[in-house]
Amino acid sequence: MNVTVACEHNPAMDSEEGKRAYPEGLGVCLKEMLSEAGHCVTLVTMDENGAEGLTDDILAKTDVMFWWGHWYHQKVSDEIIGKVADRALRGMGMVFLHSAHDSKMFKKLLGSSCSLKWREDGEHERLWCVDPTHPVARGLGEFIDIPEEEMYGEPFDIPTPDELVYIGWFRGGEVLRGGCVFRRGAGKLFYFNPGHETYPTYKLPAVRQLLRQACDYVAPALPLKEKICCPHIEQFSVR
Ligand code: ZN
Secondary structure, three states: OEEEEEEEOOHHHHOHHHHHHOOOOHHHHHHHHHHOOOOEEEEEEEEOOEOOOOOHHHHHHOOEEEEEOOOOHHHOOHHHHHHHHHHHHOOOEEEEEHHHHHOHHHHHHHOOOOOOEEEEEEEEEEEEEOOOOOHHHOOOOOEEEEEEEEEEEOOOOOOOOOEEEEEEEEOOOOEEEEEEEEEEOOEEEEEEOOOOOOOOHHHOHHHHHHHHHHHHHHOOOOOOOOOOOOHHHHHHOOO
16 A cells, blocks of 8 residues: 655654654654555655655555644645645545644644644543444553653544544543544545654554554545546536
């Protein structure tokens, strides 16, 4: 499967904490995690120039796209957002990580503000599985512990998820729908809240297994549709 990781590189990643968490870079960590599963992975770095490395050629080959962004959401052009959303609605799978909840891409596909409560305090998060039969949660037990994470809490302004797989609980008492599947058009997308850039969450074996299973779950089951439009609209439209 061809997987594209669209991952930001921001100044927090060059801080002491950022480098300690991911000396190789967060994007490279995600790329290696997915390459180990046998996927052909392309890493596109987003920065103050937006996502200009995300070319039409790369997009045209992508079966599943991972999206991690934080500082530069507004730098990603509406043209690229439109092209990626079009492919997602035609069946490409997407996995949105952590602060991607506030990306133009996520908000476009969900149609709400996607705002939430947050506190950057390196707190213990316990992700409770609320659907043990779900393929994303296979073999991962009742819960996953993340020693240090940024708190993300409810109210999370998202539509009711089509499938809720995990609820995150934080030491401060807050909870969040932190592992959710949404179906949009012919595609599926998965949102996963952990993954602040200064905590090494994506090094945890259980998180890596979960994200690889999420990648498989949102992958297109059929060849991508040529276009989103219903054929009957064309058939009956006035000529
Ligand atoms: Zn964060």
